[in-house]
Amino acid sequence: MLPYPSGRIHMGHVRNYSIGDVIARQKSMSGWNVLHPMGWDAFGLPAENAAIKHGVDPASWTRENIAVMREQIKRLGFSYDWDREIATCDPSYYKWTQWLFLQLYRNGLAYRKTQKVNWCPSCATVLANEQVVNGACERCDTPVTKRVLEQWFLRITRYAERLLKNLDELAGWPEKVKVMQHNWIGRSEGVDIDFAVEGTGEKLTIFTTRQDTICGVSYVVLAPEHPLLEQLISGKPDEADIRRFVEDVMAQDEIARTAEDTEKVGMPTGAYAVNPANGEAVPIWVGNYVLMEYGTGAVMGVPAHDERDFEFARKYGLPVKVVINPPGESFDESGMEGAYVDEGVQVNSGDFDGMHSSEARAAIAEYLEREGTGRKVVHYRLRDWLVSRQRFWGAPIPIVYCDSCGIVPVPEAELPVMLPEHVEFMPTGKSPLADCPEFVNAKCPVCGGNARRETDTMDTFICSSWYFSRYASPRTDTAPWDRAHVDYWMPVDQYIGGVEHAIMHLMYARFFTMALYDIGLVGFEEPFTNLLTQGMVLMDGAKMSKSKGNTVDPDEIVNEYGADTARLFVLFAAPPERDLEWSAEGVEGCWRFLQRVWRLVHQYVQAVGDERKNMHEGVGVAVVPNPDSLSPEAREVRRAVHGALKKVTEDIEERISLNTAIAAIMECVNSLYALKDAVLSEQGDAAVMAEAIDILVVMLAPFAPHITEELWHEIGHSGSVHRVEWPKYDPRAIVVDEVEIAVQVNGKVRERLTIPADATEDEAVAMALASEKVLAAVGSGSVVKTIFVPKRLINMVVK
RNA sequence: GCGAGAGUGGCGGAACGGCAGACGCAUCAGACUUAGGAUCUGACGGGUAAAACCGUGAGGGUUCAAAUCCCUCCUCUCGCACCA
Numbered sequence: 001m002l003p004y005p006s007g008r009i010h011m012g013h014v015r016n017y018s019i020g021d022v023i024a025r026q027k028s029m030s031g032w033n034v035l036h037p038m039g040w041d042a043f044g045l046p047a048e049n050a051a052i053k054h055g056v057d058p059a060s061w062t063r064e065n066i067a068v069m070r071e072q073i074k075r076l077g078f079s080y081d082w083d084r085e086i087a088t089c090d091p092s093y094y095k096w097t098q099w100l101f102l103q104l105y106r107n108g109l110a111y112r113k114t115q116k117v118n119w120c121p122s123c124a125t126v127l128a129n130e131q132v133v134n135g136a137c138e139r140c141d142t143p144v145t146k147r148v149l150e151q152w153f154l155r156i157t158r159y160a161e162r163l164l165k166n167l168d169e170l171a172g173w174p175e176k177v178k179v180m181q182h183n184w185i186g187r188s189e190g191v192d193i194d195f196a197v198e199g200t201g202e203k204l205t206i207f208t209t210r211q212d213t214i215c216g217v218s219y220v221v222l223a224p225e226h227p228l229l230e231q232l233i234s235g236k237p238d239e240a241d242i243r244r245f246v247e248d249v250m251a252q253d254e255i256a257r258t259a260e261d262t263e264k265v266g267m268p269t270g271a272y273a274v275n276p277a278n279g280e281a282v283p284i285w286v287g288n289y290v291l292m293e294y295g296t297g298a299v300m301g302v303p304a305h306d307e308r309d310f311e312f313a314r315k316y317g318l319p320v321k322v323v324i325n326p327p328g329e330s331f332d333e334s335g336m337e338g339a340y341v342d343e344g345v346q347v348n349s350g351d352f353d354g355m356h357s358s359e360a361r362a363a364i365a366e367y368l369e370r371e372g373t374g375r376k377v378v379h380y381r382l383r384d385w386l387v388s389r390q391r392f393w394g395a396p397i398p399i400v401y402c403d404s405c406g407i408v409p410v411p412e413a414e415l416p417v418m419l420p421e422h423v424e425f426m427p428t429g430k431s432p433l434a435d436c437p438e439f440v441n442a443k444c445p446v447c448g449g450n451a452r453r454e455t456d457t458m459d460t461f462i463c464s465s466w467y468f469s470r471y472a473s474p475r476t477d478t479a480p481w482d483r484a485h486v487d488y489w490m491p492v493d494q495y496i497g498g499v500e501h502a503i504m505h506l507m508y509a510r511f512f513t514m515a516l517y518d519i520g521l522v523g524f525e526e527p528f529t530n531l532l533t534q535g536m537v538l539m540d541g542a543k544m545s546k547s548k549g550n551t552v553d554p555d556e557i558v559n560e561y562g563a564d565t566a567r568l569f570v571l572f573a574a575p576p577e578r579d580l581e582w583s584a585e586g587v588e589g590c591w592r593f594l595q596r597v598w599r600l601v602h603q604y605v606q607a608v609g610d611e612r613k614n615m616h617e618g619v620g621v622a623v624v625p626n627p628d629s630l631s632p633e634a635r636e637v638r639r640a641v642h643g644a645l646k647k648v649t650e651d652i653e654e655r656i657s658l659n660t661a662i663a664a665i666m667e668c669v670n671s672l673y674a675l676k677d678a679v680l681s682e683q684g685d686a687a688v689m690a691e692a693i694d695i696l697v698v699m700l701a702p703f704a705p706h707i708t709e710e711l712w713h714e715i716g717h718s719g720s721v722h723r724v725e726w727p728k729y730d731p732r733a734i735v736v737d738e739v740e741i742a743v744q745v746n747g748k749v750r751e752r753l754t755i756p757a758d759a760t761e762d763e764a765v766a767m768a769l770a771s772e773k774v775l776a777a778v779g780s781g782s783v784v785k786t787i788f789v790p791k792r793l794i795n796m797v798v799k
Numbered sequence: 800g801c802g803a804g805a806g807u808g809g810c811g812g813a814a815c816g817g818c819a820g821a822c823g824c825a826u827c828a829g830a831c832u833u834a835g836g837a838u839c840u841g842a843c844g845g846g847u848a849a850a851a852c853c854g855u856g857a858g859g860g861u862u863c864a865a866a867u868c869c870c871u872c873c874u875c876u877c878g879c880a881c882c883a
Contacts, residue, residue, distance in 0.1 A: 134880095174803095174804095175803065175804085176802095176803055176804065176877080176878080178803095179802060179803055179878080179879095180802090180803085180877095180878055180879080182802090183801090183802070183878075183879050183880090184878095184879080186879090186882065188882070188883085190883080206883085207882095207883065208883060209882095209883065210883075221883095257881095262881075264881075288881090289881050289883095290881085290883080291881080291882070291883090293882085294882045294883080295882070295883065298883095299882095299883045300883080301883095302883095306883070307800090307881090308881055308883075309883085311881095379882080379883095381882060499877075499878085502878080503878090572811095572812095572822085572823070573811060573812085573823085573824095574811070574812070575812085578805090578812095579876090580811085581810090581811065583810085583811070583823095583824070585810095585823095585824050585825070586810095586811070586823070586824060588824085589823050589824055590823085592823095593823080595837095595838095596838095599838085659811095659812075659813090659822085659823095660812095660813070660814095660821085660822080662822080662823090663812090663813075663821065663822035663823075664821090664822080665822095666821095666822055666823075667821075667822065670822090673839085740818085741818085742817080742818040743818095744817085744818085744863085744864075746863080746864095747862095747863065747864050749818055752818070784863095785863060786863090787817085787863050787864075789817055789864095792817055792818080793817055793818065793864090795817080795863055795864060796863085797863050797864095
């Protein structure tokens with residue numbers, strides 16, 4: 001885990017870590033070697049904002065937060081290996097973040113380019129595409145503007161295909177997350193098609209996935225940012241109007257421009273393009289609905305077969321030409337009320353007439369390739385990852401700029417490039433590092449001449465894209481990790497986090513891992529084998545948040561009820577992946593349950609007195625020496641306990657269904673309350689109760705580690721309950737002699753019978769037919785068929 | 800619009816195609832108590848005097864049997880959304 005050290009932990013943390021801790025503890029008790037680490041995603045804006053607002057140093061602000069949160073987490077009793085704790089703002093960590101950046105740079109995966117980028121005016125920094133949500137800054141909700149800047153990018157697009165393909169292999173990931181990544185990558189197969197611009201030597205390339213509709217093109221539209229536009233309109237009579245139009249569109253912010261209900265507007269440029277499929281000249285327009293960022297920044301307008309084009313054409317009176325008819329029908333162009341976007345039969349398409357549109361798609365693509373006017377291509381929505389940030393509190397990008405040598409990576413021996421201390425923090429749009437001469441001024445590692453350092457820092461998502469591997473050998477100082485240890489531990493068997501990481505963190509981490517695999521630094525391509533996306537913690541149906549004032553501080557719950565109650569509640573109140581509604585009464589209920597366990601164990605201890613020394617002297621669970629000769633009550637106790645043990649084990653190991661696991665323990669406790677007096681009074685059954693109490697405490701231990709440890713000692717054991725080997729249920733104990741089955745007549749339950757568990761169908765039916773209720777239901781009809789499900793039911797079909 | 804998930808008592812939630820509502824909360828009753836907001840025991844989907852009967856968003860279907868599988872639809876949540 002790698003939480004951001006925001007100041008205090010919240011219930012979402014408690015929930016996440018409680019789930020992980022149950023798994024870690026149970027696996028460890030089951031004999032596994034478990035790596036259960038904790039560290040801090042310690043770079044980031046809040047620290048810097050605190051510096052600006054309160055004049056504190058980001059480093060000390062962060063360190064203090066970490067200290068507070070570490071104590072809070074320790075109070076909750078999570079079994080973290082604190083010897084492996086890391087903080088990404090620690091030079092011993094970011095040295096390797098920088099080192100990894102250089103490896104990517106050497107392998108052509110980190111590069112610098114000038115591009116229009118997303119800019120958050122409030123955070124005063126650029127943002128990655130993934131950090132822009134509905135045109136606003138993902139962090140502060142401020143509408144994002146655009147700036148043209150030279151920035152560092154990571155070439156994640158090179159991995160688009162693999163990031164997409166590998167999703168199929170991630171069987172342990174929720175469908176939801178895979179779908180989100182799939183959509184984000186946005187693979188789209190189509191054709192780039194060249195239209196000649198009439199009267200010039202220029203060509204205009206459009207991208208389409210519907211080349212089958214090429215003969216229906218009645219115009220072509222460019223994005224307002226399209227580089228060819230300038231040349232097309234210069235000297236034209238409408239030049240000034242068009243320029244004004246383009247400027248208006250570009251002045252709109254992202255939200256307004258891309259909202260679905262934004263009206264499509266455009267203007268003809270006065271230029272014409274020639275359709276390579278049929279030689280027709282069509283007008284070239286500029287329109288607000290075409291995005292420069294996607295495809296080629298130009299599209300063909302086929303109003304008859306595309307909703308957007310239809311809307312646009314109707315608005316501006318552009319012709320609508322049908323080239324695909326639905327099977328067995330034909331369209332009247334003037335009467336169309338919308339585009340026909342489905343498959344059909346080609347018409348008005350020359351040699352392609354009569355083909356099915358899916359066939360024509362292939363044929364036309366091949367035709368265009370043959371003619372040299374088109375190329376089959378795959379476009380992705382995924383953009384390269386913009387990683388520069390004009391902020392101070394991040395890992396410096398280990399690059400210097402030399403007037404004679406250009407971009408020069410800092411030699412590995414000189415890493416880390418340290419963040420300076422005592423820096424001014426006013427957000428100016430430049431990194432504060434830029435105003436820090438002792439940082440900026442450097443010598444070129446190549447020629448020794450004067451050079452200046454890169455003053456931007458890295459997106460903190462880089463820091464969190466490799467931390468899991470660092471946990472394998474967190475103190476290694478000659479490499480980011482010791483390969484032998486990484487090979488032993490990685491990939492992560494069970495990763496737990498909120499869905500909010502579905503795109504950014506989880507995609508970046510996958511990309512990093514793949515890239516490092518290709519470079520040869522790790523032996524695995526995918527970092528997280530199993531992913532559990534836990535639900536949110538809600539209060540009155542809304543996410544707990546400081547601004548809404550509907551938070552519950554974990555510390556308060558721990559103070560009032562103890563850590564075990566807090567843990568038990570967040571695990572019991574809902575299945576892990578679903579949202580959890582906070583309930584003060586529910587917390588109370590969990591606390592009562594733990595009290596009930598406490599009393600049960602103490603009553604047992606009191607009843608057996610000093611005798612228990614013999615029964616519980618070992619470090620394991622007490623053994624019943626004579627399981628086959630027990631009183632009925634004692635057998636009942638064993639059935640309840642071993643049945644619960646079976647269910648708890650399976651619920652943890654097979655489906656991480658922790659709420660039902662706890663319910664099973666509660667049921668077990670209820671049974672023990674009902675049976676304890678009878679069993680404790682029977683001399684010969686003493687060992688049964690000893691075993692029952694031991695198993696109860698052991699199987700509760702991963703959920704409520706403190707109270708169980710205490711009880712374990714009260715019972716008389718030495719050693720820690722958390723070092724006890726996870727017991728195996730005794731299959732003989734859960735065998736039942738008699739079962740209650742339902743007797744159905746025509747699917748309706750008419751009787752419940754207790755019959756021997758091994759009764760045959762004939763015996764069971766005979767007993768059923770001895771029941772008056774069954775006979776009454778059968779009445780005068782005759783039984784034409786009987787279904788017998790052993791130990792469950794009989795269904796008689798009567799006519 | 801596209802995609803994913805979810806609709807079950809007063810509430811949170813259980814249920815390999817096989818007795819719907821485990822477990823917990825709330826409520827009610829009893830016991831123990833000077834007392835109980837503690838504890839223990841019990842009741843607790845609707846309906847009925849008791850049955851019958853009706854009940855898992857709606858409607859169809861498959862099946863001896865459907866909360867569960869299939870089809871149509873409705874509602875909610877989340878993600879994407881002029882991506883050509």
